[in-house]
Amino acid sequence: MLRNVFTKDIWDRRVSMIWWVVGMVLLTLWLAVLYPVLRDSEAMQDFLEEFPVELLAAFGMDPDTFMTGAGYLSAQMFSFIAPIVVISFTIIAGVAATAGEERRGTMDMLLATPVSRRSVALQKGLSLAVLTGVIVASIAVTLLVMNPLIGLDLRVEGLLAICIGLWLLGLVFGYITMALGAFTGNPTLTGGLAAGIAILAWFVNAFAPLYDWLEWPSKLSPFSWYLHDMPLLNGFSSGHVWLLIAGIAFLLAALELFARRNIATEQAVVPEAAARRRKTKEVSPRSAWLLRSVMGKSLWDRRRSVWIWGFGLSTMTLLTFAAWPSLAADSEALQSLVESFPKEVLALFGLTDTAALATPEGFVSSRTYGSVGPIVVIVFAITAMASLIASEESTGRLDQVLSTAQERPNVIGEKSNAVFLLMGVIVLILLGVALWGNVQWDTGMDPVYLVTANIGLALLGLCFWGIAVGLWSVIGASGSVGATAAVAVATYFLNGLGASVDLLGPFRILSPWYWYLGDTVPLAKGLTWGYAALAAVAVGGTLYAMARFRTRDLAV
Amino acid sequence: MAHAIQTSGLTKYYGDAPGIVDLDLEVHVGEVFGFLGPNGAGKTTTIRTLMNFLFPTSGSGTVLGLDIVRDTTDIRRRTGYLPGDLAMYDAMTAREYLIYFSNLRGLDANAEMENLADRFDLDLDRKIKDYSTGNRQKVGVVNAFMHRPELYILDEPTAGLDPLMQQEFQELVREVKSDGATMFLSSHILPEVDKIADRVGIVRESKLIAVDTLESFKAQAHQSITLQFIEPVDVSVFSSLPGVTSAEARNGGTVMALTVKGEMDAVVKAAAARHVESISTRADELEEVFLSYYSGTDDAP
Incomplete structure (x- = not known):
């Protein structure tokens, strides 16, 4: 497996791939077994016939097909959840492929071998394609097995078409990420930009049925090519061709950008800005103020x-918020949609109210x-733990911090305080925007409940900070991040x-x-x-982590 | 191919900040060339430009007669490289790591890998993340040497190695040199440079300020000589001699402490005219010569 860059890349991910595949299979099973409940619901049938088509489209539902296995899976699985997982993977792997390797410093050694730059990037692009293929194939195989068992009535050609589309969709964003990484050399910036582009593309496509002015831009979204003409039902379409063309184009762009890059000099991309930064001979007053403590x-x-x-x-x-007025115009229809949805199905997603x-x-x-919201604050809390504590320990930076006269529990306490504060900043921004949106779109919510919901959201994130840092103090840097994520997912499904x-x-x-959720939605309750x-x-x-860290070996 | 490395006007700027400016460098085939200079002088920039990790802002260069930008792949095939800031795939064992890199070179370097690991007392079957700094450096050295290239480009190769391993490294350098390989290495360990380098180039503030053989640099070294006479001698007898940079009479003039730059001939001849009781000399370290270049004091010619 260590023959070349291509196989080495696959070898590197041999363990993590197991988790991606297991997760994907479980997710697919989860959604597939819900189908019979929905299909047998008569209320749902009646409702679909009456509901405005445009509004259903906003939920990714097509009234003619929703009750079929193909329509159900298109809406529930393939238009949102599966792309999120697959694109998350391709962005993570795309960042690692160019910018990540460069930041770690291993790119120098790799490029000191007689393998050309284009070849390195191409091999990494191909390994990305193979690994993404494995994840997508795990969906296809699961559905093929479940197909006869629960009467999904899927056509093999349709399943092939949507899965190949999903694979190509993932690769388009993966190669965009690689190209951005080859251009900037900065993994954080690359990941952020790529995720931003993916979210934007998804929103443009998902909201296009509601807003006329989004119709034209939505045609540029890879999501529109991917979902074009309901591939699960109707098989291959021109959308596949566009995805293929875009994928190849971005891969080629990544190759060319990488071939021209000054390796391990992020500033080389924007030399003027870098030079300006370098000219700053003093620490800015704000930085000086912040750099006084952990x-x-x-x-x-x-x-x-x-x-x-x-x-x-x-x-x-x-x-x-912006989508609410058009839904409110048909509030009765919306009400009947909700009522006709089987309660068990909604409950599975924590929607008991x-x-x-x-x-x-x-x-x-x-x-x-x-x-x-919960996903964002929990991911923030877990990544904050990973970078502030776990990776500080495993890279030896914590050694340096503790070589000063800092008390061990203090270091953890101060870092926790920082996260508490930052979480406060995030929800305050959200609160401000939500209060404005509440007025702007006339949603008429009680501002007090908006405040309490934001408090609840911050506490949910911080709860997972507590779990993350507590687990870290027991099991150490490696494993604590994954374990916390597993706890978050498991408790979600438990609820x-x-x-x-x-x-x-x-x-x-x-x-x-x-x-956090209870049986009343967060925006309709006070403090609980x-x-x-x-x-x-x-x-x-x-507190537990602070106490435990006092007597724990560092970085073992 | 007269030169293993040749650059003309090679320049690399990071934005407005100079990395290396107008570098004209020639490294002969078969020699060990020491590339010295203070931190941040441009050594690593030069090395990374030669490897085409960086693209020159202007100027050009050849390595093994091949263009550093256009023919970089062919250059790298024939070059062994060790970076100054060694980063490796931490999750691999050293063996996996080294096998991977020999595969990328399309070679089976297993035998040489084992041999070198043996010489450097390196256990190949541990994860790289579990190695100490010194052991990581050994993995880097093995990686640079195991395919026995024509040219070695090494950025501070012995950083982190213990004295025993440094000796082993110097032995290895002598071996590959006797096989005809060329070596271009940066180092801060001057006794090591003294032992292995044929010629030395010194960079300071992004410019190459001196290139010469080690012998010539040594000739610039100051020597201290202390003469003890039976009878007191006047200090002016020695202080005016050519090459004497300082003269001090001690013990009422019977002891003369001198510092001499270059030839000692005049001092010896002047002393011979008197009754000399004892002579002791000490050659200043090569280090002092280089330090004068590093700091840019007037002492440097």
């Missing part, structure tokens, strides 16, 4: 990215405070399953998701005991 340094590290987290989340929320779903509170909650499977009901109370539980875990986990 906590200040932790804030300083994120003095730019915190705005991206805050405004990124806010932008998504704003789009949800079904009565509220057709209200602005419920709509905004389900789209941001109950889904995207959903607990609401629909009686057997699991009593255990729901163990899930932080339940503490659940929030107190979240805060207790956040603080408790941090």
